[in-house]
Amino acid sequence: MAEAHDQLHATxxxxxxxxxxxxxxxxxxxxxxxxxxxCLAVYKSGLELVLAHEGAERGACVQEIKDVLVRCPRGSSLGGRPMPPPGHPDCAPRRGCLECG
Structure with a gap:
């Protein structure tokens, strides 16, 4: 069983x-x-959170997880600096905008 789990994880x-x-x-x-x-760890952890809630709160949790997962790789490509929130005005992501600072 552990081998099957490890294979699934690797895939x-x-x-x-x-x-x-x-x-x-x-x-x-x-x-x-x-x-x-x-990203996989965030998704797996977030899944538990989503399943523990219902209605609007569940939807809000799903959106938060999506926001984290969308920002994660982009922050990594910028040397770990976080991206501004989606739709943030006046941001210049390639400069590593931290809330336009």
């Missing part, structure tokens, strides 16, 4: 690495793999 990480690599130009394969593992 999922591999499938996450491909699109991440395009979002992380210039990142090393090790960085892409690490970020894929983090």
């Amino acid at each position: 999922i990480v591999g499938r996450v690495e491909d699109p991440l690599a395009s979002l992380m130009p210039g990142a090393s394969p090790a960085d892409v793999t690490r970020t894929a593992h983090v």
